[in-house]
Amino acid sequence: MSEPTLILGIGNLLLGNEGVGVQFVQQLEKEEWPDWIHFLDGGTGGFHLLSEMEKYPVVVILDATMDGNPEGHVNLIQPKFASDYPPTLSAHDVGLKDLISSLYLLGKVPEVYLITISIEGIQPMTMNLTEKVNNAYNEVRKLLKTLSGKLLRRVGV
Amino acid sequence: MADRLVIDPITRIEGHLRVEVEVQDGKVVDAYSSGTMVRLIEEIVKGRDPRDIWAFVGRVCGVCTTVHSLASVRSVENALGIKIPPNAELVRNLMFCTQYIHDHVVHFYHLHALDWVDIVSATKADPLKTSEIAESISNYPKSSPKYFADLQKRLNGFISSGQLGIFANGYWGHPAYKLPPEINLIGVAHYLDALEWQKEIVKVHAIFGGKNPHPNYLVGGMACAINVDEANAINAERLAMVGQLLRQAKDFVNQVYVPDVLAVAPHYFDWASIGGGLSNYLSYGDLPTNGYNDPSSFKFPRGAILNRDLSKVHEVDPTDPSQIQEYVKHSWYSYTEGDDKGKFPWDGETKMNFTGPEPPYDQLNVEDKYSWVKTPRWKGNPMEVGPLSRMLVGYALGKDEFTKAVDGALKYLGVPAEALFSTLGRTAARALETQLVANWALEFYDQLILNIKNGDERMANMELWEPESWPDLAKGVGTTEAPRGALAHWSVIKERKIENYQLIVPSTWNSSPRDAAGQRSAYEEALLNTPVENPEQPVEILRTIHSFDPCMACAVHLYDEKGEHVHNLNVF
Numbered sequence: 157m158s159e160p161t162l163i164l165g166i167g168n169l170l171l172g173n174e175g176v177g178v179q180f181v182q183q184l185e186k187e188e189w190p191d192w193i194h195f196l197d198g199g200t201g202g203f204h205l206l207s208e209m210e211k212y213p214v215v216v217i218l219d220a221t222m223d224g225n226p227e228g229h230v231n232l233i234q235p236k237f238a239s240d241y242p243p244t245l246s247a248h249d250v251g252l253k254d255l256i257s258s259l260y261l262l263g264k265v266p267e268v269y270l271i272t273i274s275i276e277g278i279q280p281m282t283m284n285l286t287e288k289v290n291n292a293y294n295e296v297r298k299l300l301k302t303l304s305g306k307l308l309r310r311v312g313v
Numbered sequence: 314m315a316d317r318l319v320i321d322p323i324t325r326i327e328g329h330l331r332v333e334v335e336v337q338d339g340k341v342v343d344a345y346s347s348g349t350m351v352r353l354i355e356e357i358v359k360g361r362d363p364r365d366i367w368a369f370v371g372r373v374c375g376v377c378t379t380v381h382s383l384a385s386v387r388s389v390e391n392a393l394g395i396k397i398p399p400n401a402e403l404v405r406n407l408m409f410c411t412q413y414i415h416d417h418v419v420h421f422y423h424l425h426a427l428d429w430v431d432i433v434s435a436t437k438a439d440p441l442k443t444s445e446i447a448e449s450i451s452n453y454p455k456s457s458p459k460y461f462a463d464l465q466k467r468l469n470g471f472i473s474s475g476q477l478g479i480f481a482n483g484y485w486g487h488p489a490y491k492l493p494p495e496i497n498l499i500g501v502a503h504y505l506d507a508l509e510w511q512k513e514i515v516k517v518h519a520i521f522g523g524k525n526p527h528p529n530y531l532v533g534g535m536a537c538a539i540n541v542d543e544a545n546a547i548n549a550e551r552l553a554m555v556g557q558l559l560r561q562a563k564d565f566v567n568q569v570y571v572p573d574v575l576a577v578a579p580h581y582f583d584w585a586s587i588g589g590g591l592s593n594y595l596s597y598g599d600l601p602t603n604g605y606n607d608p609s610s611f612k613f614p615r616g617a618i619l620n621r622d623l624s625k626v627h628e629v630d631p632t633d634p635s636q637i638q639e640y641v642k643h644s645w646y647s648y649t650e651g652d653d654k655g656k657f658p659w660d661g662e663t664k665m666n667f668t669g670p671e672p673p674y675d676q677l678n679v680e681d682k683y684s685w686v687k688t689p690r691w692k693g694n695p696m697e698v699g700p701l702s703r704m705l706v707g708y709a710l711g712k713d714e715f716t717k718a719v720d721g722a723l724k725y726l727g728v729p730a731e732a733l734f735s736t737l738g739r740t741a742a743r744a745l746e747t748q749l750v751a752n753w754a755l756e757f758y759d760q761l762i763l764n765i766k767n768g769d770e771r772m773a774n775m776e777l778w779e780p781e782s783w784p785d786l787a788k789g790v791g792t793t794e795a796p797r798g799a800l801a802h803w804s805v806i807k808e809r810k811i812e813n814y815q816l817i818v819p820s821t822w823n824s825s826p827r828d829a830a831g832q833r834s835a836y837e838e839a840l841l842n843t844p845v846e847n848p849e850q851p852v853e854i855l856r857t858i859h860s861f862d863p864c865m866a867c868a869v870h871l872y873d874e875k876g877e878h879v880h881n882l883n884v885f
Contacts, residue, residue: 203512261464
């Protein structure tokens with residue numbers, strides 16, 4: 157068993173691809189995972205997520221990004237500071253960056269991994285993902301499996 | 314030729330506000346406020362069961378997550394003649410108080426303080442001196458030299474690595490920042506402490522309302538079962554937790570929030586004569602101690618003040634069609650009988666009529682319609698609503714707690730009563746009323762516990778729950794005081810369904826465009842004569858807008874006289 161790990165999906169469910177983090181977390185949650193991995197639909201919770209993030213030594217954030225990569229491109233980074241995040245994490249970026257900065261200043265920053273899914277612009281008022289973004293699911297899932305295996309090995313299991 | 318500053322929306326926290334400001338010779342000479350997104354929830358609730366409406370309209374706002382639900386259940390109860398049990402009133406009051414304390418503290422530290430506190434300057438503070446100042450203004454325990462030195466170290470690491478992160482959008486070093494480094498460091502420390510604290514206090518909403526944001530309400534009372542011995546009800550343990558959270562909140566307000574406001578204020582006395590704006594103030598009042606139908610029992614009294622004449626408080630009747638009217642002369646709606654006349658909300662209409670330019674646009678045509686916000690008037694007068702209005706109405710009525718709080722602060726700061734009518738006065742009024750609310754919350758809590766001990770566990774009145782018991786036609790109004798000001802929902806219930814529903818929210822009063830007579834509303838008026846030292850960094854504009862707690866995050870775009878985009882900044 158590894159340290160408790162939170163998989164946190166963020167984004168706005170009503171803005172199509174922008175909500176991919178949330179949609180993927182809802183999907184991932186239905187699959188089989190070790191019991192030390194917890195999932196949370198963080199929506200556009202912003203600072204409300206502070207208490208959840210403080211509870212976990214390891215947090216993996218799933219979020220949409222407009223980083224210029226083709227739609228559906230998946231990337232895993234380990235950001236240290238807010239400015240390590242890709243330039244435009246769409247409409248809710250300020251909330252996430254502020255959250256991380258606050259945790260840093262509070263001296264409570266967990267080990268954060270960020271899985272981004274590239275999107276191209278924001279679609280207004282739809283709950284559907286485009287095909288390319290939706291197709292990123294398997295890669296995100298695979299990345300999480302690999303990451304969880306690494307976290308497990310780290311504690312010598 | 315005046316420069317025009319545009320303060321434009323970004324979808325981030327809540328709401329969409331755009332302000333266009335004309336600056337000449339370093340001062341604002343005119344201002345236009347525009348809501349750029351339509352709400353239209355009034356149309357969504359038409360034809361629905363009146364008992365369900367609170368759940369829809371509660372979603373109008375995720376920041377003040379309780380107030381619209383409260384106004385809605387009151388509106389329906391008022392229409393149908395439903396009286397709620399005393400415990401339900403007390404629980405609603407506790408939700409109200411929790412919302413206030415949370416909202417005002419978060420607004421001050423996380424949305425407004427950085428207009429006054431210079432983060433970068435805090436790195437130059439002497440921790441020992443900071444500790445001495447902190448201990449001289451408050452008995453808050455986290456005030457040791459080590460506490461400030463540790464924080465400063467983290468802050469230094471943060472800034473020296475080029476990571477301003479959370480604070481990246483400030484105008485650091487702007488000459489309008491006047492605080493000594495030590496007070497700036499106290500401000501940063503409490504910014505972070507408030508962030509930690511705020512996640513606790515909202516648990517009161519979750520305990521009584523099942524969840525937060527958007528806790529549950531109920532027409533006829535509250536949807537929470539009290540049973541001190543039952544594991545799945547609101548039991549003794551959870552009630553004790555509420556008491557503890559409220560006491561902690563009171564300590565935080567008294568030891569941190571209020572002392573900080575009083576410590577910052579003397580460095581900004583110039584702001585005691587800037588940003589006053591309108592001279593009319595409206596409060597519906599709230600926090601009943603003898604039921605919602607008895608406004609004379611409200612802790613926040615109801616009333617209106619005209620022309621800053623504190624010797625007379627006018628009676629306000631939200632059911633009187635001659636008192637409250639909404640205009641659409643400059644709003645993107647049309648009225649069946651023409652747009653020059655106002656409408657009382659029971660007869661209100663929400664028919665969209667967008668005549669504005671296709672976005673993105675440089676400037677709005679302010680001669681025509683220019684906002685999705687309607688323009689409400691009280692007896693034809695533009696009114697400011699919010700903390701300042703509430704404190705002034707209580708003060709003018711000579712209510713003991715209000716006069717003590719206001720006179721105490723004026724004396725402490727050594728400023729005359731006129732200082733209240735300003736950006737600084739508005740900011741101070743918010744802090745002072747938080748102190749009152751934190752006290753009242755514990756009174757309500759004690760009363761609730763006493764009632765329960767005496768065996769009264771009633772939480773809802775279901776006598777008129779069934780639609781068969783309702784008349785064919787009923788009209789109601791539910792008023793409350795949202796943290797940002799007077800809020801009311803008007804409902805018309807016909808054949809057991811919502812026939813018409815209208816909201817006038819606080820930011821409608823404050824942020825509305827001009828009325829049919831060309832009178833400015835609160836934001837537009839308050840911005841007049843605001844100095845703008847450096848149009849590249851219009852922190853002064855933000856100070857006044859933020860003093861209203863506009864409940865919206867804005868991006869500031871700055872245009873020169875040719876309409877060229879010269880600057881673009883995200884600002885809390």
